[in-house]
Amino acid sequence: MSGTYLGMPAFPEAAREAVGNTTLRGNLRHATHTIRAKRATAVAEVSDWAELREAGKRIKDHTLRHLDRYLVRLEESVTAAGGVVHWAADADEANEIVTQLVKMTGESEVVKVKSMATQEIGLNEALEAEGIRAYETDLAELIVQLGKDRPSHILVPAIHRNRGEIRDIFAREMSEWGRPAPEGLTDTPAELAEAARVHLREKFLRAKVGISGANFMVAETGTLVVVESEGNGRMCLTLPETLISVVGIEKIVPTWRDLEVFLQTLPRSSTAERMNPYTSTWTGTTGGDGPSTFHLVLLDNGRTDTLADEVGRQALRCIRCSACLNVCPVYERAGGHAYGSVYPGPIGAILSPQLRGTGSEIDASLPYASSLCGACYEVCPVAIDIPEVLVHLRERVVQGGEVTREGNKVVLRPAKGHAAERAAMRAARWAFTHPGALRTGQRTASRTRRFHPRTLPGPGRAWSGTRELPPVPAEPFRDWWQRTRGGKDGDR
Amino acid sequence: MRVALFLTCVNDTLYPDTGRAVVKLLTRLGVDVDFPMAQTCCGQAHYNTGYRHEAEPLARHFSDVFGAYEAIVTPSGSCGAMVRELYPRMGERARAEGRGDTLAATLAPVVPKTYELTEFLVDVLGVTDVGAYYPHKVTYHPTCHGLRGLGLGERPRRLLQAVKGLELAELPGADECCGFGGTFALKNSDVSAAMGADKVRNAESTGAEVLCAADNSCLMHIGGTMARLRTGMRPVHIAEILASTEEEPVV
Numbered sequence: 221m222s223g224t225y226l227g228m229p230a231f232p233e234a235a236r237e238a239v240g241n242t243t244l245r246g247n248l249r250h251a252t253h254t255i256r257a258k259r260a261t262a263v264a265e266v267s268d269w270a271e272l273r274e275a276g277k278r279i280k281d282h283t284l285r286h287l288d289r290y291l292v293r294l295e296e297s298v299t300a301a302g303g304v305v306h307w308a309a310d311a312d313e314a315n316e317i318v319t320q321l322v323k324m325t326g327e328s329e330v331v332k333v334k335s336m337a338t339q340e341i342g343l344n345e346a347l348e349a350e351g352i353r354a355y356e357t358d359l360a361e362l363i364v365q366l367g368k369d370r371p372s373h374i375l376v377p378a379i380h381r382n383r384g385e386i387r388d389i390f391a392r393e394m395s396e397w398g399r400p401a402p403e404g405l406t407d408t409p410a411e412l413a414e415a416a417r418v419h420l421r422e423k424f425l426r427a428k429v430g431i432s433g434a435n436f437m438v439a440e441t442g443t444l445v446v447v448e449s450e451g452n453g454r455m456c457l458t459l460p461e462t463l464i465s466v467v468g469i470e471k472i473v474p475t476w477r478d479l480e481v482f483l484q485t486l487p488r489s490s491t492a493e494r495m496n497p498y499t500s501t502w503t504g505t506t507g508g509d510g511p512s513t514f515h516l517v518l519l520d521n522g523r524t525d526t527l528a529d530e531v532g533r534q535a536l537r538c539i540r541c542s543a544c545l546n547v548c549p550v551y552e553r554a555g556g557h558a559y560g561s562v563y564p565g566p567i568g569a570i571l572s573p574q575l576r577g578t579g580s581e582i583d584a585s586l587p588y589a590s591s592l593c594g595a596c597y598e599v600c601p602v603a604i605d606i607p608e609v610l611v612h613l614r615e616r617v618v619q620g621g622e623v624t625r626e627g628n629k630v631v632l633r634p635a636k637g638h639a640a641e642r643a644a645m646r647a648a649r650w651a652f653t654h655p656g657a658l659r660t661g662q663r664t665a666s667r668t669r670r671f672h673p674r675t676l677p678g679p680g681r682a683w684s685g686t687r688e689l690p691p692v693p694a695e696p697f698r699d700w701w702q703r704t705r706g707g708k709d710g711d712r
Numbered sequence: 713m714r715v716a717l718f719l720t721c722v723n724d725t726l727y728p729d730t731g732r733a734v735v736k737l738l739t740r741l742g743v744d745v746d747f748p749m750a751q752t753c754c755g756q757a758h759y760n761t762g763y764r765h766e767a768e769p770l771a772r773h774f775s776d777v778f779g780a781y782e783a784i785v786t787p788s789g790s791c792g793a794m795v796r797e798l799y800p801r802m803g804e805r806a807r808a809e810g811r812g813d814t815l816a817a818t819l820a821p822v823v824p825k826t827y828e829l830t831e832f833l834v835d836v837l838g839v840t841d842v843g844a845y846y847p848h849k850v851t852y853h854p855t856c857h858g859l860r861g862l863g864l865g866e867r868p869r870r871l872l873q874a875v876k877g878l879e880l881a882e883l884p885g886a887d888e889c890c891g892f893g894g895t896f897a898l899k900n901s902d903v904s905a906a907m908g909a910d911k912v913r914n915a916e917s918t919g920a921e922v923l924c925a926a927d928n929s930c931l932m933h934i935g936g937t938m939a940r941l942r943t944g945m946r947p948v949h950i951a952e953i954l955a956s957t958e959e960e961p962v963v
Contacts, residue, residue, distance in 0.1 A: 591893025
């Protein structure tokens with residue numbers, strides 16, 4: 221993935237700052253709780269939600285199982301419709317393809333539809349390095365771009381900002397990028413939206429090249445689909461002469477008919493809308509209407525490696541609705557930046573260590589960024605068992621094992637820094653398979669209870685720093701049971 | 713009916729009162745309770761931290777100890793979920809790794825016979841009024857693995873509502889995790905502590921004297937937070953409330 225996040229500290233350190241930032245926690249709590257409640261209502265309205273969820277899961281699983289076949293079909297359909305298909309194995313290759321395509325148009329600026337794939341590969345930075353300026357046109361992405369910030373949520377990249385902060389960013393930065401913010405801009409939503417609208421309108425009307433992602437690609441017709449709320453995406457998709465779409469290979473569905481499932485589950489899960497305000501579809505090029513040149517860049521970037529893992533592959537079902545982020549108690553406290561990736565929250569915790577591997581400190585810590593409460597699995601509209609994948613990736617971190625990287629099977633060694641834990645787990649396993657040893661340990665703990673410290677050393681310090689330790693009882697249960705046979709000897 | 717009590721290693725070592733309460737309650741309801749002395753731990757901490765291979769011998773041991781019983785009852789939603797939800801998965805993984813059906817076959821007998829306490833009371837014994845008396849204002853926290861892993865649903869609340877003298881206060885944000893999560897509390901201690909503090913604040917807002925749950929691990933974390941924040945609330949396991957009677961009250 222993008223180099224933007226290299227050198228991120230492990231999740232617990234990155235989260236510490238956010239936990240202590242009361243403004244951030246307030247912003248996140250307010251936003252996630254609002255959308256959480258709305259989503260629940262929107263989902264409860266649908267009588268066959270469980271069936272839709274199962275259908276979405278099955279369509280995605282079927283497609284992933286036959287991905288090679290459907291991708292070839294898609295390439296044929298797109299080509300027949302007048303588009304050009306490019307294959308990119310990784311981020312560098314995708315960036316290189318897009319940069320060359322833009323250069324061939326002779327343009328030095330592009331307008332962008334909000335897209336996770338281009339965030340993932342760091343396309344804006346790659347274009348910038350080649351002297352091409354990319355303008356984000358989604359309101360939240362615009363806020364992030366103007367604030368020289370990073371997105372912290374899949375759907376609402378600026379969720380960590382409140383209105384006052386957004387006003388300050390607009391007033392300070394807009395002139396740098398085009399039309400300045402109006403004098404005396406306040407923090408009312410209508411004024412902020414109007415300032416963004418006027419600022420962006422100039423970009424839409426001037427740009428000759430648009431860059432997008434896609435929520436879905438239909439193999440049978442070669443159609444790409446973007447669902448959005450603002451309509452800015454549609455402006456980027458229809459006004460420029462050249463359109464370049466960068467899409468992850470897992471976004472494919474076999475037929476047009478399959479969209480019926482996802483166009484119901486995605487908006488309700490993401491924005492809690494029955495239907496999103498704008499659904500744009502484009503199929504190659506059409507004379508006299510829309511872009512006259514269309515390029516589709518199909519992005520792998522770790523996806524076929526992920527597909528090779530039979531437990532982890534379910535992460536590729538994700539339709540990027542972000543329902544899991546909005547219900548996650550860990551995301552709510554830690555904030556999106558702590559995840560060190562454009563994919564934060566529970567889905568990010570299973571997707572990033574698979575797409576990037578578990579080699580870095582941040583990626584090795586992400587599988588542990590969860591209490592395994594299961595709320596994410598419960599809301600996922602394609603039934604990704606996120607806790608199952610988290611535990612599977614934890615196993616990969618502590619025990620190593622065989623994985624696929626760049627198409628080759630490699631055997632990972634256990635990650636560093638788990639030696640003491642591994643020893644403790646082995647010791648505990650030994651004690652638990654020898655009941656006598658467990659009993660001796662319990663008795664020792666009970667007999668020495670008066671001397672137990674109120675704070676713990678080592679990793680236990682984290683516990684006793686914020687919580688009182690439970691007192692050790694005078695007699696473990698099994699001793700009481702043996703002494704009384706369950707109270708039958710009179711001692712209750 | 714003769715059932716085996718699987719008390720769990722945490723309860724056995726740190727919360728023997730919960731075990732005594734389960735014995736008292738089930739005996740009162742006419743159940744013959746046995747406590748197999750060879751029992752230890754279900755392996756959940758190992759499994760969930762990524763040490764599946766260390767958890768396997770523990771699961772085998774569990775099956776050896778409990779396999780012959782008619783029913784296995786445990787006062788822990790998360791250990792119950794470990795057996796019912798994750799033992800079959802461990803069997804499947806072993807099979808996928810080319811190790812055959814041995815593990816799956818060893819673990820299969822205990823899976824359908826393992827019940828969390830409130831599930832056993834409501835589904836197997838068919839009671840919701842267990843004849844308990846507990847004159848306190850109580851709020852109930854449904855722990856994650858009981859709620860989502862086992863699908864306990866309304867069973868614990870129905871049991872509490874039938875307790876004489878008990879006033880049940882609704883907990884705001886009840887289905888949000890308390891932040892324990894086993895080794896999560898150590899590995900992500902800042903986030904865990906923040907989650908715990910929010911849970912305790914929500915509990916305090918109900919004006920209840922007692923926060924009740926069906927899992928002592930979560931109660932250890934919540935109770936430890938309550939004590940540190942000096943709330944004056946007490947954590948109590950549901951078994952102890954259900955075991956309490958007018959003749960023999962549990963304070």
